[in-house]
Amino acid sequence: MTGRLAFDVSHLLAGGLVLISFMLLYQNRLYALLNVFALQAVVLALSVAWQAFVQGAPHLYITAAIALFFKAIIIPVSLHRIIARLGIHREVDTVVGIGPTMLAGIALVALSMVVMLRVTSEADSLAREDLAFALSVVLLGLLMMVTRGNAVSQVIGFMSLENGLILAATGAKGMPLVVEISVAFSVLIAFIVIGIFLFRIRERFDTVDLEALDRLRGDQYRGGQ
Amino acid sequence: MAVILDLATQGAQMLLVLLLAPLLTGFIRKLKGRFLRRQGPPLLQPYRDLLRLMRKEAVLAENASWLFRVTPYLVFAATWVAAALVPTFATGLMFSWSADLIVVIALLGSARFFLALAGMDVGTSFGGIGSSREMMIATLAEPAMIMIVFTLALLAGSTQLSSLAGFMLSPAVGLRVSAGLALIALVMVAIAENGRIPIDNPATHLELTMVHEAMLLEYSGRHLAVIELAAWLKLLLYMSLIGCVFVPWGLAPSGASTGEEVTGVAAYIAKLAASGVLLALFETSVAKMRIFRISEFLGAALMLGLLGVLLLFVTRTLQ
Amino acid sequence: MNAITISGVTFLLIIPVMAAAILAVLPGYRLSASLNMAAAFLTLLAALSLFIWKPATGPYILVDDLNIVFVVLNSFVGFTTSVFSASYIAHELETGRLTPAHLRFYHAMYQVLLFAMNLALVANNIGLMWVAIEMATLTTVIMVGIYRTEAAIEAAWKYFILGSVGIALALFGTILVYMAARPVVGEGQDGMVWTVLIQHVSSFDPALLDLAFVFLLLGYGTKVGLAPLHAWLPDAHAEGPTPISAVLSGLLLNVALYAVLRFKLLLAANPGAIAPGPLMAAMGLASLIFAGFMLYRRHDIKRLFGYSSIEHMGIIVFAFGMGGPLANFAGLLHMTMHSLTKSAIFFTVGHIAQVKGTQTIADIRGLTVTHPMLGWSLVVGVIAIAGMPPFGIFMSEFLVVSSTFVRVPLLAIPLVVGLLVGFGALLLRLQGLAFGEPKGRSAPVQASYLPMAAHLGLVLTAGIYLPPPLVTWFQHVASLLG
């Protein structure tokens, strides 16, 4: 009976994450995007906590905590600040339109389902479903990084990708090092956010500032052949 | 004893060609004169020319090098040896094996090589003209000649002139298209090689048309004499070549009696006379062609030669 | 957790950490540089000690024939590079491109990097390996950006972002491996211990393994610099300090490659899983040809050799993808030789860029006239890297090409074309750099020729004579790789 319940709840939460990823894709205003991401972080925290409870693995609570405080609060707030400071204008510049992005997202989810279905069910169904969702979240995060133009939304894409990872990690019953990994990732993300702030990366990842654009990425001087 | 005799015959042949060459030229000149309704020079004029030139002192251009002085003798020697190797009145001479048709051609080639160099030695524009044109002609004449050799050699299974002649005498030959083609080609090459009309006019010194003479411009006295003699020898050589290969009748076989050899000599002289007449007729009846038509003329010869070879395969494999 | 008993490995890991700690606080460049060298040297000794004194395999530490190759190579190049960097950094200090503060940081990071790479290599736990590789990546990111020029920062940033995504993918793959293992080996620890995995892998769920491998290949492949995941590599090589370019090309790529190989082994041992070979061969070939063409339009000398690293990684991955005793042997040999040669080239290039004051190829000509030593060692290095005898790379290319042509003739044609294209480009640039009327500054240079001489000497010797123990060992590893 608990098994049943456990399954349903974690299933629900995982599904929630995928849904929120879609919501992320749907947003076209940065602040809204931040809020949605915070929401995703919260849901992730819940699901991790649930896993900790179900698996009776207390150390997962740490991960949950990290997710909650770091991702749901600190990061969104600081990003909020950065947007204000650097005067990044508030729209998400979508390289690919929202509609096509959604379609692509659905295709990706379908793909991850298909791939997962090939997994024989001896890996218990819970893990399997979780994995399917996690993979979807990862792919959607990637999709977001690829289709969204400006730095902040790309960071958020990366973070939701990473949420997928945490989901998978926690879903994998008894997996060691999960905490360390989540910590490591938080560090990574911190780096990214700091980087954005430090290097005044306004619009896109690959310009530090505008006139730099020409000289960068090397090899643009006309040399002798 | 036999060796002595062989040596004698060999020597006899060498002397014979040497003696006959001027006569042949004189004969042709005379005939041409006659055909042109002229008196024509006396028959023995070439000998007189030779002697006169021999007695004169040789004038050398200031910057003529040793090569210039050596060349005449080299040319003469090469030509003479070549001429000596072609069976005239008898096959199976002592040294006939020491060389074959290809060598004969190559010897003439070396004669030409040095003559062309001598033409460039003094560094006059005419010498250059002569050498360059001569070599151009040679580049076409030589392959044609080699093709002819192929035809004959494939026919007779040998490049050895004696055995060639021997084969031609044998009944096995019969009438062959390729042999005919080879003959035509050979005649054309011979005309070109000896600088006769229509390729070149040995009698002219009109600068822009001359080829062979242009190389000799700077020569005089004994050098000129030797070179002239070599040229006459060459003409004789080609005629005796045609004779020994295509009309080998009367050739004394190896180890023949003196009687046969005498008849051989007679037949040989008859052949020379005949071909001389033909040549004179031909030369009087055609006009000289422009220098760059020569390539077409010789190209035709080359094609004929090749055609001869190929046809040869057809007929051979058919029979 | 009886894992870490005192052994060579302990020193291998402890020395760099301690050195890093000291260097972080140590002022004064001379002292720190020499300490850096000393530490690297001790690490090398520790690595060598592993031959005689092989530690027991624990849940975290594994030293087997496969990784000992990498460990020793790693520490060796680490040491020689530290020697080179001593003289290089001195010059940077003079020209003021680096401040003493940077320098402390630099040396500390250098040791951390060595530590991370060693850890990644000796890790028996795939999670630990992942953490170590991430650490190595972050360190190099920082080092690449150390000059603080826009170009450097952008390069670092590009490297950072692409690297992070790669890391994420690799982690997902790792998790999948654990998932696949769990039903068989049970929960916890063991599910990530490679030695345990390899024992039971045959009964894992193939589909999960396939999925895992895809992620791992892309994740770690990003670090290896395989096309189309290569984008960070040339810039990182071009903009960072040259010792770091040398370490990147010589070592970090190898470490990532090592990770890929480990998982290839796993897959190969599972009957149901897809054969990883074709996948790797295809990517390798793609990288080779792509890089070969990219070499032509390079104007920055360090970026040029960065692309050449991509090309060679392509060859190596292709070789391992082909598999079989010959190709695997060739792959290992090629990897070793490439590390030595490429780092030697970067040593040379570093000094060249310093004396000429530019990295623009067009501004450097006639080196053999102005700086004979540098010029000729560049010539030798490039000839070696271009795969000409009597250098070691020729041997590996010989084996790869000939064995491929017999087995899959059609694959050999693009391979040969790629090799030729790359060769043409390298020689074209080399002739411009080394010969012709001299151009650019011709000031004398105080360079340390020892490291490059050592490397090139080794490469030359290997091309002519491979010592039997090395051979048997390579062959054994090759047979492990299947």
Add this chain to the structure above:
Amino acid sequence: MTVIAELWCVGGLLGIAVLAAFIGNERGATAALYSAALALSLAGFLFALHHLLFGAAVADITLPLGLPWVGAHFQVDALAAFFLAVVNVGGAGASLYGIGYGRHEHEPLRVLPFFPAFLAGMNLVVLAADAFSFLVAWEFMSLASWALVMAHHKEPGNLEAGYVYIVMASAGTLALLLAFGLLAGPEGGYAFDAIRAHKISPLRAGLVLGLALFGAGSKAGLVPLHVWLPLAHPAAPSHVSALMSGVMTKVAIYGFLRIVFDLLAQDAEWWWGVPILAAGGGTAVLGILHALMQNDVKRVLAYSTIENIGVIFAGLGLALAFDTNGWPAAGALALTAALFHVLNHALFKSILFFGAGAVLTATGERNMDRLGGLIHPMPITSFAFLVACAAISALPPLNGFASEWLLFQAILLSPGLPHWGLKLLLPAVGALLALAAALAAACFVRVFGIVFLGRPRSVVAERAVEVDRWSQGAMITLAVLCVLAGILPGFVIDAMAPVVQSVTGARMPAQASIEWLSIVPVAESRSSYNGLVVFFFIAASASIAAYVIHRFASGAIRRAPAWDCGFPEQNPATQYTAGSFAQPIRQVFGTYVFRAHERVEMRPPGDPGPARFEVKLHDLAWELMYTPIANAVSLAATRLNQLQFLTIRVYLSFVSFALVFLLLVLALWQ
């Protein structure tokens, strides 16, 4: 044990190379080093000769080098011995020449270390008996020669020359590598013995033939793979050019022989001769035609090398055709001819390049149109050069003629072949060879006539002086060898008999025993040639004529200004130039072969300005083959290069596309 001795020589040469890197700049180092190289080459030559003449057993040795599980096999069999002899005689000549010529080198360190290394490399190629060592030596040879080509890297054009050379070389090496890969099989039996034992399918054998033809042909200079040769050979110092043209191309031919006639022997098919013959004939004619069009002496020589390579390949093709159609005796004749020509070309081409080098040191000029009249200041050089010219133009009684004659004799055996194609092909090839020979004569009349005869066309030519004794010695020695090989061909043929025997399984009848020392390919009734007698006759009749005339007629000489048909012209510019000499031939062949077009620009009457005349020649090989390839590569490079300038987002999208693609593969893969 020959092989060990030879290996010691190679080791010695390498030692010299290393030594040279250190002491190269010392005074007297040049002479010392070249003398050492000379000694070692001579030693190598003698060992090889000994092996060849006294039919020593096949010597074999395996060193623990190279591919570990194969080892480095070295072997000296008859074939190897012959080529060792050729290589070392060339090497000795070049070293001897170098003793004097090397003094004029400005940067000795760019030549001295690489020269012995080059020699060592060529020796090693011939010694190697396993695929790996062979290729290492092969590429080492290329590398050393490349370094020598780059010796004068500041001269315009040399960089390009070196680049084209090294790229072509490595393309060839890769081709050979593939060939060996097929031969060795998947287990990697790279030793030649293993390869011989390993039978492969006809298709693969054909493939190997093609690859060998490409690999060895590109090094030897077969058209259309020849383009690097006329660039690289002239660029090197002259004694190196001599080595590259005279010897290295022969090493390439050795490689071809080794692969096709030895390793592949049991897989050969009847048609294999055809492509080789075609390539050979075409190469011969095109090569010499190009040579006729050049004005740079060394370039002319390089192109003429291409011609001779064509001749040799034709001989090889002939031999293969006879062999594979079950007529080893004829094959032996053809192969003998080819090998004989290999030796001859090594000899006279070396002399020619030495001569060119001598002219270069005397005048600093390679352009024929600025030379002339050098026969007066440089008698020795010009004499040796003349001998070489006569030899390479296949004039009796010199060695060039002997080999060509044998070749023609072999062609004349063609009716015996069973196959139609071959029957008809051979005479055509014969025609091509004859054409090539005639053109060669024209070409070398041109070279000698323009460079050494006539009046000096420039001040430098007037000021020229004879070169040093060492160089003269080298040239004269080789010239003497040319003459000897020409008038006593029988001995050479007998010396080559074991080689031919080992390769074709048959041999020509022993020649030394024939009376009067003449040579008889098949039967005396068929054909025979006696260089000695011809030589004797010519000498005799010439001297008799000279004697008689001087004795009985006038021997008087008067020097006078040139007659020149009545209006002599003092300005040497009125002489025929290289270009004008070649003009008739260009008229005849140019339009087809070079797409030549001439443009004459006459001033209007009364305008004193000079008229202009220019000729445009095209090397079709470049235009049809290489330019397109180069364009394709450059296009691809430019297109792909755009990938360097994208944004991180796009790079990320690459990653994700790769991921999605692979996932799709997984999803769809069964």
